[in-house]
Amino acid sequence: MSEVESPPKADTDNGAPEPPVVVVGMGFDGWEGLAPTSCAEVQRADVLMGGPHQLEMVPADVTAERVPWPVPATEALPGLFDRYAGRAVVVLAPGDPMLSGIGTTLTRLLGHERVRVLPGTSAVSLACARLGWSVEDTEVVSLVGRPLELLIPYVQPSRKLLVLGSDDDTPGQVAALLSTRGYGQSLITVLGGLGGPDEEVRSGTAATWAQPASPLVITAVECRADRGTMPLPTTPGLPDGAYESDGHLTRSEVRAICLARLAAVPGQQLWDIGAGSGSIGIEWMRAHKACRAVAVEASEERAERIARNATRLGVPYLRVVRGYAPDVFSRLPKPDAVFIGGGLRTPLLIEACWEALPIGGRLVAAAYYEESEDVLEAWYARVGGDLVRVAVQHAEPAGSDPAWVPVSPVTIWSVNRW
Ligand SMILES: C[S@@+](CC[C@H](N)C(=O)[O-])C[C@H]1O[C@@H](n2cnc3c(N)ncnc32)[C@H](O)[C@@H]1O
Structure with missing residues (x-):
């Protein structure tokens, strides 16, 4: 996992520590x-930064220099505060600055010690108050600057979602996505201007949604499945039919076992080597929004298919690397877990995966052929772990008793790096 390092503490020219930036x-x-503490900070500020809307709301008798927030902020931010060194800077932000807001960005940029955040009521709290939803039972999904498909893993019967979007298209896009995924009956409530004099609330169903919205809205969704819609869980072992595939797919039952052994942990990185249709990396990422994965696939056609599957199943940030393992390994972020679903007979492949793992990292490999099984047996003898052979049989209707049709057994080796 990556570690976040705090930048060193800044000092002013006279050696006194730089005052914190107050958000x-x-x-x-x-x-x-505004709460009295927040008012007091604004009144004693030398410099007030913020969007035009926030700056306008501060009374004229507050004498601080007013600096409009730079647009776009990303490039301007690193040097922005150097210009006001030694002065009391207050940044005005909407609602709770730590919810998809500038507070998070500044803390990351300047370090926690240099930023003091005085939150207002978040749009999420206000929306839940209006809807009668408890905050802890509500899933907040931020689509601010992110692809719409990130919503897909959350679309399940009865789930309550609050979708944060960055423009007025968000409610319409959410409605269209729900309808095409078999959730057209879902109830959508769009809440705008929350907490202000022009607060507005509009409701409707996803399938019939055709309402205008302003940019500063939050979209609430009560998911309702249409008749016949099969929910897709975020637990491993999605039905094989959920994937577009040319047959190079780890089957549902075996996939569930492999993913259980890979043990997805939020924030960790998986390498899915010989990714085929991408199912292992995709289900690793569906386990939690902070799980990251890279799929390595030799075939260009399959690499393109993996990207399509990833988008369709709601993990568009799955990174797909077209190339041969282990040649491409130097281009990959360090893994916490590695799955090998193809290429086991490639010389030095397991060696390279083992070496890439940190101590305690997990390696899981699946062999479909005898030669690949020999490779796994040799490694099992060398470093230990757990070697199992999984034989699945599928029932097919045949009169009063089903006919059991065996699927070729798969050998799975799993081990923790020591
Ligand atoms: C059985 S499929 C994997 C299925 C995959 N786990 C899934 O569920 O979609 C094996 C894949 O490994 C790929 N492959 C084989 N050797 C490889 C190598 N050295 N580097 C990258 N990909 C490789 C093949 O092109 C094939 O798509």
């Missing part, structure tokens, strides 16, 4: 709605 969250109720 004040402000709602649509503006100055009147």
Whole structure:
């Protein structure tokens, strides 16, 4: 896992520590709605930064220099605060600055010690208050600057979602996605201007949604499956039919076992080597939004298919690397777990995977052919672990008793690096 390092503490020219940048969250109720502590910070500021809407809401008798927030902010940010060194800087942000907001960005950029956040009421809390939803039972999905498909893993019967979007297209896009995924009956409520005088709430179903919305809205969804829609869980072992495939696919039952042994942990990185249709990396990423994976696949056609499957199943950030393992390994981020689903007979492949893993990292490999099984047996003898052979039989209707049709057995080796 990657570690976040705090930048060193900044000092002013006279050696005194730099005052913290104060980030004040402000709602649509503006100055009147601010807590006394937040008001006091704004009143004693030398420099006030913020969007035009936030700056306008501060009374004229606050004498601080007003600096409009740079657009786009990403390039301007690193040097922005150097210009105001030694002065009391307050940044005004909407709602809770730590919810998809500038507070998170500044903390990452300047370090936790240099940023003091005074949150306002978040749009999520306000929306839940209006809807009568408990915050802890509500899933918040941020699509701010992110692909719409990230919503897909959350679309399940009865789930309550609050979708944060960055433009007025978000409610319509969410409605269209729900309809095409078999959730057209879902109830959509769009909440705008929350907490302000122009608050507005519009409701409808996804299938018939055709309402205009302003950019600053939050989209609430109560997911309702249409008749016949099969829910797709985020637990491993999705039905094989969920994937577009040319047959190079680890079957559902075997996939479930392999993923259980890979043990997805939020924030960790998987290498899916010989990724075929991409199922292992995709289900690793569906386990938690912070799970990351890279799929390595030699065939160009399959690499393209993996990307399509990843988008369709809601993990568009799966990284697909077209190339041969282990040649491409130097281009990959360090793994916490490795799955080998193809290429076991490639010389030095397991060696390279083993070496790439940190101590305690997990390696799982599946062999479909005798020669590959020999390779796994040799490694099992060398470093230990767990070697199992899985034989699945499928029932097919045949009169009163089903006919059991065996599928070729698969040998699975799993081991923790020591
Ligand atoms: C059985 S499939 C894997 C199925 C995959 N786990 C899934 O569920 O979709 C094996 C894949 O490994 C790929 N492959 C074989 N040797 C490889 C290598 N050295 N580097 C990258 N890919 C390789 C093949 O092209 C094939 O697509």
